[in-house]
Amino acid sequence: xxxxxxxxxxxxxxxxxxxxxxxxxxxxxxxxxxxxxxxxxxxxxxxxxxxxxxxxxxxxxxxxxxxxxxxxxxxxxxxxxxxxxxxxxxxxxxxxxxxxxxxxxxxxxxxxxxxxxxxxxxxxxxxxxxxxxxxxxxxxxxxxxxxxxxxxxxxxxxxxxxxxxxxxxxxxxxxxxxxxxxxxxxxxxxxxxxxxxxxxxxxxxxxx
Numbered sequence: 001x002x003x004x005x006x007x008x009x010x011x012x013x014x015x016x017x018x019x020x021x022x023x024x025x026x027x028x029x030x031x032x033x034x035x036x037x038x039x040x041x042x043x044x045x046x047x048x049x050x051x052x053x054x055x056x057x058x059x060x061x062x063x064x065x066x067x068x069x070x071x072x073x074x075x076x077x078x079x080x081x082x083x084x085x086x087x088x089x090x091x092x093x094x095x096x097x098x099x100x101x102x103x104x105x106x107x108x109x110x111x112x113x114x115x116x117x118x119x120x121x122x123x124x125x126x127x128x129x130x131x132x133x134x135x136x137x138x139x140x141x142x143x144x145x146x147x148x149x150x151x152x153x154x155x156x157x158x159x160x161x162x163x164x165x166x167x168x169x170x171x172x173x174x175x176x177x178x179x180x181x182x183x184x185x186x187x188x189x190x191x192x193x194x195x196x197x198x199x200x201x202x203x204x205x206x207x208x
Contacts, residue, residue: 061200066188086201102147
C-alpha cells in the first residue's frame with residue numbers, strides 16, 4: 001500500500017517526493033512528505049518553487065526542483081535495479097537517465113554557455129546512444145558523481161552570467177541563457193516522466 005503523510009499541506013494538486021536545498025529559493029514553499037511503499041519510507045524535504053518570483057529566480061528554482069526529482073526517483077535502489085530496463089521495448093533505465101542528464105548538463109552549460117572543450121562523457125559519434133545503452137557494466141557511483149559534478153559546474157556558470165539575455169554561438173545558432181534554462185527544465189520534466197514509470201515498475205513507488 002501507498003500513503004502520503006504531510007506535515008505541511010502542499011499546494012492543491014501537488015504531491016512531492018525527494019529532497020533538495022537551493023539558495024535561490026528565497027520565499028519559496030517547503031513541504032515535508034513521506035512516501036510509504038512496500039514497508040519502505042522515503043522522506044521528502046524538497047523546496048517547491050515560489051508562485052511569485054522574478055523570472056531568473058523562478059527558472060533556477062524549477063531547474064533545481066527537477067534535478068532533485070530525478071535523484072529522488074533513484075533513491076534507495078540497488079545497482080541492479082538502477083540498471084534494469086523496466087518498460088520494454090524501451091531501453092531506458094534510471095541509470096541511463098542519470099548518465100544522459102550528465103551529458104545534457106555538460107553539453108548545454110559547459111559547451112553551450114561556458115564555451116569549454118568538454119567532450120561527451122557517456123556517448124560518442126560512433127555510439128550516440130551509449131549513455132542509455134551501456135549501463136549493464138557501467139560504474140553506478142561514477143555516473144552519479146559525474147552528474148552531480150556537472151550540475152554543480154552548471155550552477156557556477158549560470159551564477160556568473162549577468163542576465164538571461166546573455167547569448168552564445170552554438171554551432172550555427174545563437175542561444176540565450178534564458179533559452180538554455182527553459183530547455184533544461186523541459187528536458188528534465190520529460191525524463192522525470194520516464195523516471196516515474198521506471199520507478200513504479202521497479203517497486204510500486206509513485207509520486208510527483
